[in-house]
Amino acid sequence: MAEVILMGKDLVKQYVRGKREVINALNHVDCEFERGKLYMIMGPSGSGKSTLLNVLSGLDKPTEGKVIFEDEDISQWDEERLAEFRRKNVGFVFQSWELIPTMTALENVEAPLYPLKMKSREIRSQAISLIKQVGLYERMDHFPTELSGGEQQRIAIARALISKPKVIFADEPTGNLDEDAGQSILRLLKSVTRRGTTVIVATHNTGLRSFADVIYKMQNGRLSG
Numbered sequence: 001m002a003e004v005i006l007m008g009k010d011l012v013k014q015y016v017r018g019k020r021e022v023i024n025a026l027n028h029v030d031c032e033f034e035r036g037k038l039y040m041i042m043g044p045s046g047s048g049k050s051t052l053l054n055v056l057s058g059l060d061k062p063t064e065g066k067v068i069f070e071d072e073d074i075s076q077w078d079e080e081r082l083a084e085f086r087r088k089n090v091g092f093v094f095q096s097w098e099l100i101p102t103m104t105a106l107e108n109v110e111a112p113l114y115p116l117k118m119k120s121r122e123i124r125s126q127a128i129s130l131i132k133q134v135g136l137y138e139r140m141d142h143f144p145t146e147l148s149g150g151e152q153q154r155i156a157i158a159r160a161l162i163s164k165p166k167v168i169f170a171d172e173p174t175g176n177l178d179e180d181a182g183q184s185i186l187r188l189l190k191s192v193t194r195r196g197t198t199v200i201v202a203t204h205n206t207g208l209r210s211f212a213d214v215i216y217k218m219q220n221g222r223l224s225g
């Protein structure tokens with residue numbers, strides 16, 4: 001039976017702009033995410049996609065409602081506990097991939113493991129195996145500026161994977177890429193689901209929908225299946 005790993009329950013997120021204007025970025029959103037599936041949250045710019053990802057991933061707190069991760073409500077946890085939660089369970093891929101420019105591709109992938117008490121040989125072998133998986137073995141000693149946008153995004157995905165997250169959040173991961181590079185990023189994210197990782201992609205690019213196992217549509221802070 002399919003296992004639900006993450007749930008949003010009656011999520012409301014309000015932003016106050018100026019003195020009076022209240023923006024309902026999330027307007028009573030319910031959603032469920034199962035292990036090993038790729039979810040796509042589609043909707044126009046400003047519809048609340050990033051807000052939803054931020055709330056589900058513990059980067060931000062909902063105004064109302066719950067975020068249930070593996071049967072625990074994380075929505076009211078303090079920042080320290082949330083940081084630990086993110087480090088253990090969550091990987092992020094953003095539109096601007098923000099690799100560290102002074103590190104090679106390989107070192108960028110390794111970096112999340114540097115603070116842990118792991119042997120550098122072990123870190124290296126894990127990083128190399130991920131770099132192979134994203135198809136950049138020949139380029140692992142290159143610096144980010146020597147890689148194309150699509151290649152940089154592949155490295156960012158390998159970096160997100162190295163801590164073996166249960167859920168990957170990808171916010172407009174193809175935003176800066178051309179059509180072909182965007183498709184190959186989605187193919188890669190889809191391949192990650194085979195190891196049981198849940199992938200949640202926010203995008204306004206309707207050309208990517210064929211990669212989704214489940215599509216949610218977002219409009220004015222409301223979500224529909």
Ligand SMILES: Nc1ncnc2c1ncn2[C@@H]1O[C@H](COP(=O)(O)OP(=O)(O)O)[C@@H](O)[C@H]1O
Pocket residue numbers: 015016017023024025043044045046047048049050051052
């Ligand atoms: N920090 C913020 N302060 C005020 N309003 C915000 C903030 N972040 C997002 N918003 C507003 O919330 C709505 C949803 O934004 P967002 O989640 O970024 O949408 P999307 O990712 O779909 O483009 C928009 O109206 C946006 O202007």
Ligand SMILES: [Mg+2]
Pocket residue numbers: 049050051171172
């Ligand atoms: Mg956004």
